[in-house]
Amino acid sequence: MFDPSDVVDHVRNGMLPAHIYNDSEIFAAERDAIFSRSWVFLAHESEIPQVGDYVVRRVMENSFIVSRAGDGAVHAMFNMCLHRGMQVCRAEQGNASHFRCPYHGWSYRNDGRIVGLPFHREAYGGETGFSKRGQRLLPAPAMDTVNGMIFVSLDPEAPPLREFLGDFAFYLDYYTRQSPSGVEVLGPQRWRVKANWKIGAENFAGDMYHTPQTHASVVEIGLFREPKAEKRKDGATYWATSGGGTTYKLPPGTLEERLRYVGYPDEMVERMKGAWSAEQLDLIGRDGFMVSAASVFPNLSLVHNWPKVADSDDVLPFVSLRQWQPISENETEVLSWFLVDKEAPEEFKALSYKAYLMCFGSSGMFEQDDVENWVSLTATAAGTMARRLLLNGRMGMLPDGSTIAPALGGDEWAGPGESRIGYGEYNQRHLMNRWADLIEAGPARTAAVTVGTPGEDAAR
């Protein structure tokens, strides 16, 4: 029987029992305690721009249809017929006014309302036997959006998404609101890797330390000019409520010069100045930091980089959003999207797309080497020796719990949260402490839902 106390105290001490990266009991606990409670990203509104558009996405093994109904409202509904449990939608995306179950022909409008129930009167005695009025495909227990990003939580008591994200919303804007129009989201590339889902989330949250080693090859071929060891440690990491990330320190210059340095054309810079707060602009223009990778608890990550995409000295920035979808204790489906500002010039959009493909995603040259490492780690974590080994995740922390690098003051870091310059696993510890809190809290309580049958309360 799994006892959370075997792992959470070690995790809170910055020591990671290696088996948590490949352990079926831990994975079951994550499903019941973490993914049954947390806000999980499903889709972006720009993926379903027209009335009737839908995509099908999952939270763990739970399939949801995310659709735009006739009134333009977005719905996330459990993809399971109320009668015998078929998936009412077996495509990944499309446009539909209705979803009809192929099993017995029950049909549902694209807002989830049941509209067709064959032989309702003859088979059920009409409304008396099965009350279809007001019945709908089970909605996601909670749904909310920020910057067009659609999140759901399986916990109906989940705090509002904005409250959950808290101060991370400040940083999310750099990736998903470079103009008042926001971003368009393309993809996702999907592929499965034999790695535990937490590794990617931890890596993107704060691992500046891996860049010069893991990604040495992309510097050698001139794709990327930044990740040399001595430059990476000049960056800062930050943690803000439910997410955190890494930054690069930019060369001296004005706000405009620094945004141009990473490849943004003047017209996009002007729109950023209109879209971001004084503090958001100061973090770049005054403090000289540019966001790179980031993670939001539990399994959403972002990345912003600026490689060369042609045989010249120019660099082109791109943004990617990705989800580490847990499949099992040793397998993760990566969903990786490319994001670009809706108002960006078409030429910028095309070259930013090229930059993304060269660097991240299923064929990306950064990502290729990351996954090799994570697969190797996961395989090794399966054995009994891994149950003995506590991995050291205490970088940046001294034995008395104090930190090597001081927290940056308000005159050095214009953003909210806690930030520090240099290498350290501060963010990974924040992420894993949140993990430990939920694992310790145990499975979320859920209530059964009955449909169509009157008097179900009396029957209990």
Added chain:
Amino acid sequence: MTAHIPVSSADSPLGAHATKAAPVGDPLPFADPVHLAAHQWLVDETYLLDRQELEEWLARMTGDVHYYMPIRVTTSLGTGYDTARRMAHFDEDLYSLQRRVARLRTEHAWTEDPPSRLRHHLSNVRTFATDVPGEILVESAVLLFRSRGDVNEPSLISAGRSDVLRDVGGAWRLARRHIAVDESVLRTQNLAVFL
């Protein structure tokens, strides 16, 4: 209603420069010398890819090559598309392919060190004349078997390909490759390999 929807460079944000050659007529007879040459070209290519002789592989491309592998998505019959809008696994020109090969030649491309054991199984080859002089279109099926390490599960990638070969001074060069991968979700750790 056909389930077959051809891949098109016109769907790529980077495909404007690609040749627009389209097949004309029935497949060439298997005894046709053009078909035989095209078939040999593809077989020879599998050996270059399996042995990771990638500089030689790149030398068989034209300067304006478009190497394009869109993302396949599951859509209902009759939807009219089965690839993701403006997103791909590969959408390459000669420069980006050269960068990928150059990276594999560094001492720090961990994902291919130790190297994968690769076998490109090639079949279903047929050749068409096209509406562009000096260009032929060759369709083929490829099954890539990839084994890494001693006990890792091997991965398979199955795809259909539609290639345009251009006669450049008497030698065939790859001017366009469209790869229709047969899975929506790839079951391989990355595409540090080519199809």
